[in-house]
Amino acid sequence: MAQLDDFGFGTQIRKSPYFDATVRWGARAFSVYNHMYIPRDFGDTEQNFWNLVNDAILCDVAVERQVEITGPDAAKFTQMLTPRDLSNLSIGQCKYILITNADGGILNDPILLRLGENHFWISLADSDVLLWAQGVNVHLGMDVAIREPDVSPARASLTCATTGCANWIWTVFHLSCRAPDGLVNWVMNFT
DSSP, rough: OOGGGSSOOOOSSSSSSSSSHHHHHHHHHHEETTEEEEEEOOOOHHHHEEEEEEEEEEEEEEESSEEESSSHHHHHHHHHHHHOTTTTTTTTTTEOOOEEEETTTTOOOEEEEEETTTTTEEOOOSHHHHHHHHHHHHOOOOEEOOOOOOOOOOOOOEOOOOHHHHHHHHHHOOOOOTTTTEEEEEEEEEE
């Protein structure tokens, strides 16, 4: 098992709250994503694949940073960041969006979550959308607060081949996603 001393980490890159656990569970190499370390190697690639397909894995995806937009103009401002129509986005609903620059170039393809009437989270792929959004608001001057909330997502991916497993997941998490073949596949994000 790798030891923390085996890695040369700098102070300019953040570690997730799950970092030490990933090392304990065998992380052997890391990459940088959204200015954070993300585990990239847990040893046997083929065994990792079969664990994902047949059993369960828990992934440190804290690198999927959030941009939080709040304030009286939050809905109007968030709409300014994407060409996707958000007029029917309900509280508690997520949508896949594109964030584009002034020329229509894609800056990011995140998931947008509406937490309240004027409260949004953008769950990012690897880019500095926080700085982009703050810069856009310098130009627009809308009444919004744009920040990175102190949350760290984790993802559990499970494959359940039995009704008992599916019932347990439903009882614990109140989630259900059945595939046509009767298997129950899960991807759950926790923040």
